Amino acid sequence: MTAPLKDVTPAERARSTSFYEASARTRLELLLDAGSLIEFIGPEQREVSPHLKIFDLPEQFDDGIVVGHGRLDGSLVFVAAQEGRFMGGAFGEVHGAKLTGLLRAAREIGTIPVLILFDTGGVRLQEANAGELAIAEIMRAVMEARSAGVKVIGLIGGRSGCYGGGGLIAGCCSALAVSEPGRIAVSGPEVIETNRGVEEFDSRDRALVWRTMGGKHRRLLGAADVFADDNVQDFREAALELLGLVGPFGLDRLKAEQERLAGRLRSFGACGDAVDIWTAEGIADSQAVPELPADQFIALANRIGRTSRDAR
Amino acid sequence: MEDLSFRHPVRARASGARQSAIVGVVASGNLEVLVERVLPDAECAVDIKTAAVGFGEVWSAVIGDFVERYSPGGLRFSINDGGARPDTVSLRLAQAVRLIAENGQ
Numbered sequence: 199m200t201a202p203l204k205d206v207t208p209a210e211r212a213r214s215t216s217f218y219e220a221s222a223r224t225r226l227e228l229l230l231d232a233g234s235l236i237e238f239i240g241p242e243q244r245e246v247s248p249h250l251k252i253f254d255l256p257e258q259f260d261d262g263i264v265v266g267h268g269r270l271d272g273s274l275v276f277v278a279a280q281e282g283r284f285m286g287g288a289f290g291e292v293h294g295a296k297l298t299g300l301l302r303a304a305r306e307i308g309t310i311p312v313l314i315l316f317d318t319g320g321v322r323l324q325e326a327n328a329g330e331l332a333i334a335e336i337m338r339a340v341m342e343a344r345s346a347g348v349k350v351i352g353l354i355g356g357r358s359g360c361y362g363g364g365g366l367i368a369g370c371c372s373a374l375a376v377s378e379p380g381r382i383a384v385s386g387p388e389v390i391e392t393n394r395g396v397e398e399f400d401s402r403d404r405a406l407v408w409r410t411m412g413g414k415h416r417r418l419l420g421a422a423d424v425f426a427d428d429n430v431q432d433f434r435e436a437a438l439e440l441l442g443l444v445g446p447f448g449l450d451r452l453k454a455e456q457e458r459l460a461g462r463l464r465s466f467g468a469c470g471d472a473v474d475i476w477t478a479e480g481i482a483d484s485q486a487v488p489e490l491p492a493d494q495f496i497a498l499a500n501r502i503g504r505t506s507r508d509a510r
Numbered sequence: 511m512e513d514l515s516f517r518h519p520v521r522a523r524a525s526g527a528r529q530s531a532i533v534g535v536v537a538s539g540n541l542e543v544l545v546e547r548v549l550p551d552a553e554c555a556v557d558i559k560t561a562a563v564g565f566g567e568v569w570s571a572v573i574g575d576f577v578e579r580y581s582p583g584g585l586r587f588s589i590n591d592g593g594a595r596p597d598t599v600s601l602r603l604a605q606a607v608r609l610i611a612e613n614g615q
Binding site for chain 1: 511530532535536537540542544546559560561588590591592
């Protein structure tokens with residue numbers, strides 16, 4: 199017999215809820231302290247895309263992103279969560295403006311961190327120019343918020359991954375947590391295949407896609423700082439851990455990040471496949487990495503430890 | 511896209527104190543339902559924007575059945591539909607009524 203729902207603690211519910219499967223709102227409700235989410239520009243305000251009706255496409259009342267504030271272990275945080283099932287979580291004009299506004303508010307206040315739950319294929323093509331501008335505005339807003347002392351944490355584990363402009367914004371964040379199904383890249387598998395040919399990248403080879411863009415590889419490369427198991431409680435704990443780890447941001451840190459990335463290219467630039475990189479990192483049985491359960495993988499990733507506390 | 515609108519007299523007011531709630535997502539075969547407690551107790555309204563054109567009669571039957579079964583007095587439902595099947599529509603409407611009947615804002 200399962201316990202009645204009212205006897206289940208929020209932490210238990212969050213632990214048993216797949217981050218990948220949950221909606222943007224459910225992710226936020228379970229990530230934050232129970233009942234603490236207050237939404238800005240909620241669906242009842244019907245701030246929908248001004249472009250989609252031109253294309254005879256359905257709108258969504260929140261334009262595919264929930265922004266607001268809530269509490270994480272008692273402390274105030276700003277949050278944004280993309281809904282990856284609505285148009286692939288893509289950035290349109292309103293969708294982007296909601297995130298830009300949130301980041302600017304965080305910059306003005308200066309002390310409240312921002313959590314961004316990415317779940318996006320990139321720019322919404324029907325809103326091409328407005329969407330591209332939104333990406334640029336958000337990247338600037340992230341860097342301005344960080345310069346003002348705000349920690350900006352990205353959480354990635356949704357069905358659309360974090361692609362296109364979303365990948366660029368993730369690269370601007372103070373720190374990232376990722377789960378195995380979370381993928382981080384700029385060009386997606388089909389885009390690479392279309393532009394460079396199937397010999398360069400076979401988008402139908404799922405194993406290749408996951409080991410090149412998936413959460414495990416991003417963690418081992420140091421692109422993501424923490425690996426989370428696919429449940430909301432693990433992402434909550436990852437967010438708390440990262441908020442404790444992130445240091446001050448300035449020119450020195452940016453130079454250290456540049457040095458880290460240059461070093462990565464020097465070490466692994468000649469590798470033809472992610473498995474070669476893992477071998478070069480000193481993982482004995484690198485072929486087995488994709489099959490490792492989360493707890494064993496986390497132990498391995500912590501041992502390899504490519505995360506630099508000085509960079510980002 | 512097609513816009514549809516239904517108005518029904520209702521037996522009783524929907525329970526609960528919440529002012530609004532939202533369920534679902536606009537995706538292929540799915541829909542979102544925004545429900546708001548904004549009407550007189552004996553009225554119910556359902557406004558639909560759907561990507562599947564020409565299914566007005568099916569919508570009418572599904573909404574009629576829903577109003578009869580749940581008596582959602584005082585509620586206005588606004589739907590963005592991505593071509594959901596009737597059973598999915600019924601499910602989302604039922605979820606919306608249940609959610610707005612919970613405690614909270």
